[in-house]
Amino acid sequence: MHPHLISGSPTTHDDSDAMAPIGNLVNACIQCGTCTASCPNALEMDLTPRKMWRLVILGRLSDVMASRTFILCSDCYTCTLRCPRGLPLTRAMEALKGIAFARRETQHRRSRLFYETFMQTVRRYGRIREMAFMTRYFTAMKNPAEPFRFAPLGLKLMGKGKVEMGGGKSTEIPLAALFEKVAALERTPDKPLGKGG
Template sequence: MSGAVRETWSPVSDEYRSVLKGLQETVGACMQCGTCTASCPNGHAMDVTPRAMWRMIQFGMLDRILESRTFWMCSSCYMCTLRCPRGLKLTSAMAALKRLARLDGNRAARRNGAFYEAFMEDVETHGRVQETSMMQRYFLKRKDPALPFTFLPLGVKMLCKGKVHLPSSVHNGVLEPLFAKAREMEGMS
């Protein structure tokens, strides 16, 4: 249903349709028990609970979901998937939403996706998050020259408290094979 609604106002790629269909099939059997939301360690930071999100997918409310930050907050801990009484692959559904957001390209998806991509690239490159290089990546992806200045007060506070570390090359490249294998398994390479 959602794919048909979306097609009335914008062209949709075959890849988008395929990901959306798989997503709808994944959450189609959700009985709205709330176990996923109760299990999520990041649930408190989400603007739409996972349970509500699955229902919204069932009702074809994809635009509202893609504007939220919920699926970007997923840390892929698999707690929702492990505890789901229906055995639904909810962590895979979150990953599918990230793929849909990249394919959709709305403003919120670009903003949230830029941070997610900068974070993951930094982990792949350094083996952990290096705050300064991650934020540089994020600022470059956002392509907004004024954006770094909005983070300046926070950066100074963090620097004064010893919470910001300068990049280190100790673990550079150690996770690259792992990320390459994950991309291969997801059909993204």
């Protein structure tokens, strides 16, 4: 894990081989383009998935980070299922998001804050509380217009009593101990998780 994503404290990064483990995941890519043809979001991407995998294998970190391709992966797993080489492409997309968030890439700030504040809420309460999550997210965004994008939906949900406000009956199971243990395990020199999954 990149501990500052959870704790908020900045760290420095050695970027030179940040992408190498992902390159290993997709190294057997034959550039057939089945991923691109299968991707529901390919038309909104600047690089096609096929082209991006090539850049990942070549280690072209800044080109990959500058693109919005991986951030537009919606985890549908169609490419993963169809890849004739059986490569874990959705998992590789997730790992690229992780690198972009750790590098605090400015063009991916909104996604990073969305994921980051989500996990902070889980860490604090054990379950997602929509009000706590959205409040954290809006505060982190520091963009006064952002809440208004969600306001009509928020009001609709509140009207239906569908927003967990954090009142008396809700369960609170803090998970800080688990988060900290994971961070500690990941700081050990032996990388915990390799391929698979």
